[in-house]
Amino acid sequence: MSSAWLLHELPWPLRVRSSYCFGDIIVANQTLQFHCWIEVGNPTSPHRWVIDLTCDQYELLADRAFVCDRHSTLVNLAIDYRALLRLSAQQLRHDPVWHRTQLLAKGMTRWFDRRPSEL
Template identity: 65%
Template sequence: MTCDQFEPLADHPFVCDRHSSLVERSIEYRASTRQSVRRLRSDPVWDRAQVLAAGMARWFASGS
């Protein structure tokens, strides 16, 4: 998730961790809608998705 969606973490650009760890911190995200990638690119959430994707790539590369 990108942290601008969750006030207590607003000073972090993104959070990437195992689902169980996030739930232990009372962080759970459920999408209310779904869009195709083609439609998502013209949605305001696209920039947020790019921040998340880059952060996740770094997290996976670090072996966490």
């Protein structure tokens, strides 16, 4: 869900070039299944950016707080993000995760709008 929220929050020029991805991460020949992340750029380009806010939920990536790197750089580190599904920001609105993303966005807006004395 955090990847869907991030896609929603990206500036329009980046959002147009981005995809919400669902798939596997191959780390040192081990498959980490059922994960979501964002890719920015051409999906077939090794120079596309991979942004993963929750990679540390896997023990093999626990040393990273997040991923924000080019796909080619990650592959050189034996980390390969393999999307089974790619959705544009427009297509994401029809995915079941969208409703939960909107609830998160609304909650975050309320939280950020609080006065310092309320925090």
